[in-house]
Amino acid sequence: MNRIKKYHFPIKELGQNFLIDKDIIAQIVQIINPKSNEILIEIGPGLAALTKPICRLIKELIVIEIDKNLLNFLKKYSFYSQLNIFCQNALKFDYLDLYNKKNKLIRIFGNLPYHISTTLIFYLFKNINIIKDMNFMLQKEVAERLVAVPGSKLYGRLSIIAQYYCDIKILLNIFPERFWPIPKVHSSFVNLTPHTSNVPYFTHNINILSYITNIAFQQRRKMLRHSLKKIFSENVLIKLDIDPRLRAENISISQYCRLSNYVVKNNILNNNSKNTLKKKNEHLFNQRYSWLLR
Secondary structure, three states: OHHHHHOOOOOHHHOOOEEOOHHHHHHHHHHHOOOOOOEEEEEOOOOOOOHHHHHOOOOOEEEEOOOHHHHHHHOOOHHHHHEEEEOOOOOOOOHHHHHHHHOOOEEEEEEOOOOOHHHHHHHHHOOHHHEEEEEEEEEHHHHHHHHOOOOOOOOOHHHHHHHHHEEEEEEEEEOHHHEEOOOOOOEEEEEEEEOOOOOOOOOOOHHHHHHHHHHHHHOOOOEHHHHOOOOOOHHHHHHOOOOOOOEHHHOOHHHHHHHHHHHHHOOOOOHHHHHHHHHHHHHHHOOOHHHHHO
């Protein structure tokens, strides 16, 4: 503990809660199941709880860590020479450049700081075509929102956009006492695997899908005939086999894709609106993703 205090962490502002339970660590390593020929990235190695056992199984591990003190802490380990270290914000890392250099799909894992986890996942969705899978420790409530189904109180924009891109599974639920310092919330370890073959959903324009779900869930207690009336008439909703009396939380991902594709096909938004929409979505992305938890 004195060695840890020497490096002046945990730092509350960085959301540092370190996994310390050996059994949970072993289970997670088994879930990740790294292969020596794979490209693996760990976001936030912390006290090397996962870094150390993963390095026993592969030759090189790419590590992204914003805290220089933690990187200095890692230097004491024998596996330090196996690390390809990037001291920067994971939200600014160029994943595409790495893919182009390695010419392989990348695997990403980590115990994410909970205050940036949703933002980071959506940033990674921008690079979904170069990712093999993602395995993350998340706040349990966020994990449950990721997998929520229509009709659930937890179902929202986060559920729709995440499930549009990935097949998502909660693999472990973890008590706060398994971390140091002890967080105030429960955690879950989640796998997100991008859809490849048999993609269940399709939209011609992800920005329009995002726009429609944003409007719908801003007024989630209103019927669609009211919340979406500026885009769709009741007759159009009925034509698309969507009950206009339903609320946002009752509409499936396939139905939201149907709505967005109708907008594209019928050019409901003109080019100026589309440009504004793209900028608006980029602006929303750069903000904290509290709006995704509606």
